[in-house]
Amino acid sequence: MAQFWKPGTEKPRLLEDEDGGVIFLSSSYSSSSSGYGYVSIEKQRQRLPVYKYRTAILYLVESHATTIVVGETGSGKTTQIPQFLKEAGWADGGRVIACTQPRRLAVQAVASRVAEEMGVKLGEEVGYTIRFEDISNPDLTRIKFLTDGVLLREMMDDPLLTKYSVIMVDEAHERSISTDIVLGLLKKIQKRRPELRLIISSATIEAKSMSNFFLSSKRRQALEGEELRPGLEPAILSVEGRGFNVQIHYVEDPVRDYVQAAVSTVLLINDKEPPGDILVFLTGQDDIDAAIKLLTEEARSNGKNSSGLIILPLYSGLTRAEQDLIFSPTPKGKRKVVISTNIAETSLTLEGIVYVVDSGFSKQRFYNPISDIENLVVAPISKASARQRAGRAGRLRPGKCYRLYTEEYFLNEMSIQGIPEIQRSNLVSCVIQLKALGIDNILGFDWLASPSPESMIRALEVLYSLGVLDDDAKLTSPVGFQVAEIPLVNKLILFHLRLLFILF
């Protein structure tokens, strides 16, 4: 069984947030007991740290082309900022406020929450669009949540995204390929649409490098010559404070088997801790299935204490109905245990969650352009991810996060940020998407982090050999354009095309 630092006793760490570290225990934001009782939605909104920054945020958005908002998990960035903007008139005259998320589950969840807070029907004033599902109304929707992949699709029909007045790229630290492409394209769009406002937000973003990215070289020169017009330099706003305390516990010694350690920790929490649901982060379906099996067996042999556990898996391959179970209220006297991949890592608020168990690992894509092989590998997470995971607790009441790695490892060995997906992936889909958007000079594209030239060349070679690109590296007609029309499944199609190519 994993031995935690002072197991059974309360000894929260009091570290300040240095170099992406975590740990929040500040009495000033210590939760009031109000988290437990009934509080009106308006009161809940006003209690969020971001509420105090309403005027500052609106001022910065008004006066700056780009505003970078950094604020703790649960401080209210995702649910509140779009509402502030709407209240301030940014959706008047038929304009729309967009807020992107890297993951579909988060899009649906935050859109529902914001519709509830505004007292409107989801799909009308507040809507969302994800792959295969558009719950928005072009005439009515004023705040729209969408994945960054869907925003990219929209750019194919409307390259300047003219209907949007403000686009908030949320959870920008995730650095998915789509987020990176979106950021590069939004920077381009800004030059053509000076009235467009961008907000880049996250709890764990490197604000300075993001700000430098949005300062084009021209603007940088102007800044050096002090001739910069106000508003062109991105504003950075740091939202202080968080909702509720999250105590962090580390194991004393490294664990050998994180699935077993996660299961033991769940049982330990169930035995020793007051009521509250548990969210466990593992890496993928195989781990999750193994953990559920083990937990069910151990809970059974553990006797009556564990009989009240409701164990639910969460990963992207589940049906919508299966995923929705995690949002259902936990019956009295029971304890829900959600065992998830990192799809629950950002943006989600699961009402009953008090305890988080973080294995310290996730499945990550790694691509080798020399061998042209892409693998999904179980790899250590970054401090940014660890912080996001801990942040799934402490949203409606104080919480605890049990990390299945040592504090020493966290402080000294864990990387601050993960490697952007663009630098560790096969770029075939990415190249098609950019070509379809009319970006011909892909190597010269304004990347936040450049992909390796080898990966880029390999992708161009593959697409040329499949007849998707011509001698000038432009999309061929009709094959190239047809493939580009279905970008979300084009990887799969290309895989089959390649197979056919190899076989015949």
Ligand SMILES: Nc1ncnc2c1ncn2[C@@H]1O[C@H](COP(=O)(O)OP(=O)(O)OP(=O)(O)O)[C@@H](O)[C@H]1O
């Ligand atoms: N579905 C929900 N049910 C109840 N409360 C919610 C819900 N969604 C959000 N909240 C409340 O609003 C708070 C702010 O959530 P929000 O997602 O806006 O924060 P955030 O700063 O964007 O966090 P993160 O960086 O983790 O995405 C939560 O901590 C919680 O108190």
